[in-house]
Amino acid sequence: MTPDAPEKMKNRYSRLKIKPMMGPLLIFIASVYLYVLTGSMDENPMPGQMGPAFWPRVILILLMASCVIKALESYLVFGKGLADIGVESAPPEVSVLKLIGMIILVLAVVPGMEILGFALANFLFLILFMRIAGMRKMPSLIVTSLLGTVFLLYLFGKVVYLPLPKGNWIFNDLTIFIYRLLYII
Amino acid sequence: MLDQLTLLGSGLLSTFDPLNFSMILIGLFIGVLAGALPGITMLNAIVLVLPFTYLMGIVPSLLLMTSVYCGGVFGGSITGILFNIPGDPMNVPTTWEGYQLNKKGFVSKALGMAIMCSAIGGFISAVIMTVASPLFAKVALTFSTCEYFAVVFLGLASVVVIGTRSIGSAFISLFIGMLLGTVGMDEIYGTPRFTFGSRIMETGISFTTVLIGIFAIGEVLDQLSVKGKQAIIGRLRPKTTLPSLKDLWNLRNTILRGLGIGVTIGAIPGAGATVASFISYGVEKQVSKHPEKFGTGVWEGLAASETAINGSTGGAMIPLLTLGIPGSGATAVMMGAFLLHGIQPGPLLFAKSPESVYTIFAGMLVCNLIMILAGLVTAKFFSELMRVPEDMLSAFIISFCLLGAFALRNDITDVWFMVIFGIIGYFMRRYDIPSAPMILGLILGPLAERYFMTSIISSGNDFTIFFCRPMSGTIMVISIGLLIMPFIRGLIKRGMKKPEAA
Numbered sequence: 001m002t003p004d005a006p007e008k009m010k011n012r013y014s015r016l017k018i019k020p021m022m023g024p025l026l027i028f029i030a031s032v033y034l035y036v037l038t039g040s041m042d043e044n045p046m047p048g049q050m051g052p053a054f055w056p057r058v059i060l061i062l063l064m065a066s067c068v069i070k071a072l073e074s075y076l077v078f079g080k081g082l083a084d085i086g087v088e089s090a091p092p093e094v095s096v097l098k099l100i101g102m103i104i105l106v107l108a109v110v111p112g113m114e115i116l117g118f119a120l121a122n123f124l125f126l127i128l129f130m131r132i133a134g135m136r137k138m139p140s141l142i143v144t145s146l147l148g149t150v151f152l153l154y155l156f157g158k159v160v161y162l163p164l165p166k167g168n169w170i171f172n173d174l175t176i177f178i179y180r181l182l183y184i185i
Numbered sequence: 186m187l188d189q190l191t192l193l194g195s196g197l198l199s200t201f202d203p204l205n206f207s208m209i210l211i212g213l214f215i216g217v218l219a220g221a222l223p224g225i226t227m228l229n230a231i232v233l234v235l236p237f238t239y240l241m242g243i244v245p246s247l248l249l250m251t252s253v254y255c256g257g258v259f260g261g262s263i264t265g266i267l268f269n270i271p272g273d274p275m276n277v278p279t280t281w282e283g284y285q286l287n288k289k290g291f292v293s294k295a296l297g298m299a300i301m302c303s304a305i306g307g308f309i310s311a312v313i314m315t316v317a318s319p320l321f322a323k324v325a326l327t328f329s330t331c332e333y334f335a336v337v338f339l340g341l342a343s344v345v346v347i348g349t350r351s352i353g354s355a356f357i358s359l360f361i362g363m364l365l366g367t368v369g370m371d372e373i374y375g376t377p378r379f380t381f382g383s384r385i386m387e388t389g390i391s392f393t394t395v396l397i398g399i400f401a402i403g404e405v406l407d408q409l410s411v412k413g414k415q416a417i418i419g420r421l422r423p424k425t426t427l428p429s430l431k432d433l434w435n436l437r438n439t440i441l442r443g444l445g446i447g448v449t450i451g452a453i454p455g456a457g458a459t460v461a462s463f464i465s466y467g468v469e470k471q472v473s474k475h476p477e478k479f480g481t482g483v484w485e486g487l488a489a490s491e492t493a494i495n496g497s498t499g500g501a502m503i504p505l506l507t508l509g510i511p512g513s514g515a516t517a518v519m520m521g522a523f524l525l526h527g528i529q530p531g532p533l534l535f536a537k538s539p540e541s542v543y544t545i546f547a548g549m550l551v552c553n554l555i556m557i558l559a560g561l562v563t564a565k566f567f568s569e570l571m572r573v574p575e576d577m578l579s580a581f582i583i584s585f586c587l588l589g590a591f592a593l594r595n596d597i598t599d600v601w602f603m604v605i606f607g608i609i610g611y612f613m614r615r616y617d618i619p620s621a622p623m624i625l626g627l628i629l630g631p632l633a634e635r636y637f638m639t640s641i642i643s644s645g646n647d648f649t650i651f652f653c654r655p656m657s658g659t660i661m662v663i664s665i666g667l668l669i670m671p672f673i674r675g676l677i678k679r680g681m682k683k684p685e686a687a
Contacts, residue, residue: 023616027357034364034379041376050641052376055634056367063360070353092411094615099410103608106402106583110600113587122587126580133409133576148581152588161240162592 021074024067031067035060101132117167117175123149150182157184192539193315196547199244199540208245209552212252213559219253220260220276227257229401229582231518235393235525236589243526243541248548250519251502255552257515258458258494259303259560266295275458278466278490285482293426298484299491300560301428305440306492307553310448310499314506315546321507322532330643331651333508334636335660337629340510342664352671354618362626363633365390372631373638385598392627393521394590394603399620400514401586402607405579407614427561436488439469443489447496452504458497465493499549505530506542510629514621517628 038060041053105128112121126145135141156162157179166175179185199205212234219230230253238246258275265280266287279299286295328336341359368379369389380386433440443465450461469489470479479486504510509531511517523530528538535542590603613620644650652658 024353024357027361037379041371041378050638050646052371052374052378055638056364056378059360059363059367059630063357063364066353066356066360070351070357073351073353094410095412099406099611102406102409103611106406106604106607109583109587110597110604113591113600114597118588122584126584129580129583130576133579135574135576144577148584152584156236156588156592162236162588163595164588165591165597 021071024070024074028064028067031060031063035064098132098134102129105129105132113165113167115168116171118164119149119153119175119178120167120171122152153179153182153184192543193547195540196543196545197551199544200248200547200551205245205248205544205548208241208249209252209548209555212249213256213552213555216253216256216258217260217263217556217559218256220257220263227254227260228514228518229404230257231515232393232397232401233582233585233589235397235518235522236585236592238522239525239592243523243528243538244544246522246526247519247541247545248552250522251545251549252552254515254519255307255495255498255549255556256559258498259300259307259491259556262299262303262491262494263296263560266292266299275462275494276490278462279487279494281466281480282483282486282490285480286484286487289482291482294428295487296560297427298432298487300557301433302436302440302443302488302491303495303560304553304557305433305495306444306447307495307498307556308550309444310451310496311546311549311553312499313448314499314502314549315543318503318506318542318546319535321503322535328508328532328656329654330636330640331654331657332660334633334640335651335657335664336504336508336510337633337636339660339664339667340504340625340629341633342667351617355622358613358618358620359622359626362623362628363630364626365395365623366392366627366630367634372635373642385596390602390627391593391599392517392624393593394599395606395627396514396518396521396624397586397589398603398606398608399610399613399624401582402604403610403614403620405582406607406611408575409579410611427557432484436484439485439488440492442468442472443492444496447493448500450493451497451500458494458501461493461497462490465489495553502545502549506534506545507532509534510632511625514624517624520628 035057038053038056041051041056105125109121109125112125115121116124123145126148127141130141130144153164157164166172176185200209215230215234216227219233220227231250234249234253238249241249261276262279262283265276266283283295283299286292341363364379366389368386369377370380370387371378377387446465446468447458447461450464451458466479466486466489469485470476473479473483473485475483501516505516505520509520509529511520520530528534528541586603586607587600590600591597593599610620612618613623640650641648651661
């Protein structure tokens with residue numbers, strides 16, 4: 001063991017102790033910011049009335065207090081075994097790449113619906129999502145996505161009469177063409 | 186009383202209308218399916234059927250949702266008994282005993298017992314709901330805004346206290362939900378709050394988008410992001426054997442206790458089927474002559490948990506229908522369905538549309554009876570369905586969610602909100618922050634503000650008004666007691682540990 005090992009251990013311990021408190025701290029800071037914002041709601045308060053900022057302020061103060069409670073909880077349970085704090089087992093390991101891929105895809109499908117239209121965006125989304133999630137066979141991916149999209153188009157376009165996004169520019173014409181092909185319109 | 190029976194009779198007739206009856210069958214099928222498939226909860230299923238109710242009338246919509254609810258709370262026990270995989274957290278105690286009974290060779294009887302106890306619990310709780318709700322509604326008509334505030338406050342307090350490991354996390358989740366509820370135009374003063382200059386934000390954040398995002402998208406991300414997850418493939422093709430009357434008679438006390446716990450816990454806002462299931466199992470273990478045998482395949486454990494789960498369904502509907510206060514995620518979505526059809530749940534609902542209310546009552550009664558048949562037929566089928574790849578199922582769930590959120594106002598902004606809250610929901614799960622308090626905070630927060638502000642304004646800024654009226658004062662004291670209970674419990678625990686350590 002090197003001479004500075006205890007110091008390193010101490011630093012690491014302190015960092016670990018602070019980590020669980022980061023979340024409550026961030027929420028606390030955001031609450032303070034929002035509390036400041038509530039000042040603009042009460043520009044002309046009626047005399048004798050609490051005004052529109054009263055309720056959000058009460059909630060924000062309670063939220064800040066909750067952050068303090070949570071931080072204290074994290075501090076007090078730190079270093080205890082998982083069983084001591086009522087956790088039977090550690091959370092399962094996460095595949096970070098898969099998770100990021102899925103999140104990006106879920107976020108991308110929303111502008112995709114606006115630009116490409118629901119039909120095309122959903123078809124592409126289903127293929128890519130199932131691929132990222134772990135399905136490997138491309139032909140079955142395409143067939144499932146195609147049949148699934150047609151089913152959803154019929155269900156929501158023809159049965160529920162939901163005006164699904166048709167997309168912009170050329171994609172609008174393409175969606176209308178698909179709808180005509182499927183006798184949806 | 187005669188009026189009530191007449192209304193219930195016409196409700197029963199209305200239930201057998203082809204459209205309504207098919208909604209019950211479809212709802213039960215979807216509910217049991219969702220409950221049985223790990224990764225899809227009963228709540229997900231209710232959220233997913235919501236967009237389909239837009240074009241229906243209120244009665245078929247609510248029958249569809251209540252049958253998904255009833256079927257969903259039962260479905261999870263099938264996979265629990267067959268494969269040791271509870272479909273929902275509420276089915277965990279059932280799984281503890283049911284899977285052990287399966288290993289002992291009683292799989293058919295365990296499935297049958299689960300079905301019967303669920304049906305008995307659900308049916309009797311529906312009867313209790315039918316009898317108690319109108320009485321509750323009559324009392325609720327005498328409520329002023331003070332009593333309403335007190336009840337909402339009780340709901341908020343119990344959400345935090347019951348069923349959460351970390352009080353701090355539950356409080357944070359609750360207040361974030363309440364804060365989200367303040368976004369938009371203030372009801373009393375007409376001032377925009379936290380809109381950041383956006384007109385879309387002025388209408389506020391719809392709790393349905395948050396609900397869909399957190400419970401469906403968050404769940405899917407959570408399930409699929411786990412490393413090395415194996416697909417569940419079952420080869421079991423079980424039969425279902427219903428228990429004899431003698432078997433049920435031998436378990437009568439267990440069933441009655443489970444029912445009492447289920448209905449009572451279900452009626453408390455925020456508690457729900459999971460809490461009912463665990464408490465009922467725990468109580469049964471306490472009163473048993475052989476508590477050491479629990480966990481090794483004991484019929485009492487299975488019956489207690491299953492009766493309480495379905496017993497909670499009728500109980501949970503009481504505060505929703507009589508006070509307009511949803512007590513759980515599932516009833517919150519149902520409240521969404523009411524509001525989508527322009528109907529405000531609450532005591533006036535019984536006066537304005539008694540036909541709808543009694544059709545729901547009748548629907549729940551019928552639903553629980555059909556569930557016996559559905560359970561008998563479907564156990565084999567569901568063991569086959571476990572072979573559907575989760576990846577495929579999850580992708581389609583997200584597609585449904587996108588459509589569901591879009592259908593709310595035909596506005597892509599709602600889809601954005603839904604997706605963002607889905608991602609937030611994933612991180613809440615990951616970091617063990619409960620999402621139920623946030624949802625209920627979002628729903629109950631605006632109600633609490635409305636009743637609080639109205640009471641305070643009408644009383645001339647007298648904050649003691651809530652404690653001066655007997656009913657609201659009692660409820661407020663109970664709520665405060667609930668809030669400080671965990672701290673007292675913690676102090677007692679610490680006090681007990683110190684002498685041990687010494």
